[in-house]
Amino acid sequence: MIIKIEPLAGFCFGVVSAINLVEKELRDNEKLYCLGDIVHNNMEVERLSKLGLEVIDIERMKTLKDTKIMIRAHGEPPSTYALAKENNIEIIDATCPIVLKLQQNVRKGYLRMKEIGGQVVIYGKKGHAEVVGLVGQTNNEAIVVSSKEDLDLINFEKPIHLFSQTTMSKEDYKSLCDEVLLRYNSNNKTNNDLIITNSICGKVSSRSKELIEFSDTVDVLLFVSGKNSSNGMYLFNLCKEHKEKTYLISKKEDVKKEWFEDCESVGISGATSTPRWLMEEIMQECISIN
Ligand code: SF4
Known part of the structure; x- marks a missing residue:
């Protein structure tokens, strides 16, 4: 059985630069707060929390002073910046351009x-x-x-x-x-x-075509995404409509052997919030249960 990861799958540049910023900050500091999940993917959130990233909500932010808080790629309203100023909080701004x-x-x-x-x-x-x-x-x-x-x-x-x-x-x-x-x-x-105004991100709209083309090259498609990712759910539904044997998974433990019966090729892809390392881990799992 051939198992392959879609070459273009992985984080979009907005998420890549947000994660780079977190990793850079956590090289010099033991802890960094992030307002909301840095990316809609629990596995990546878990990895970054082990490095010292703590996810907080706006209510918790109101109780903090004299610290640093990261704003993720999704951006924040002006009221968040005003609150940061009031509480002497330094913003590490990863809002996607x-x-x-x-x-x-x-x-x-x-x-x-x-x-x-x-x-x-x-x-x-x-x-x-x-x-x-x-x-x-x-x-x-x-x-x-x-x-x-x-x-x-x-x-x-x-x-x-x-x-x-977007x-x-x-x-x-x-x-x-x-x-x-x-x-x-x-x-x-x-x-x-x-x-x-057409304000849908080009990275998101071009993914549909790339993904459909990739799904045509395999018998079974494993789509890796958190259910809380809008981009992920949109792309998964699109693939499912196109290829019935498309399965939504979020981790390697979700892979089921029976999906591969009479199957010669498996493709692995994901949302713009799905890390490449997770798809590689899932690929290893497919190899071991095959
Ligand atoms: S707009 Fe969203 S999907 Fe597009 S590059 Fe930025 S973070 Fe990624």
């Missing part, structure tokens, strides 16, 4: 919408860290929509600037945008007050 740029654009969009009485709308997962950071750019006034059902929250008689969380499915975003356009036009707007 793509997310940072999006935060700035959402801020600009918000200021413009405010001037003309419009709304900023963000397509994303309610409560997701990146979405919280984006909504924070709008004084918490942006409308968050997770599906077409949520579009009723928007007033289509007013100007709209629509953005997406890790959403581009197909779903397109379909949502079509519905927004339809509803907007049916309100007989003649001016140019609907702006749709």
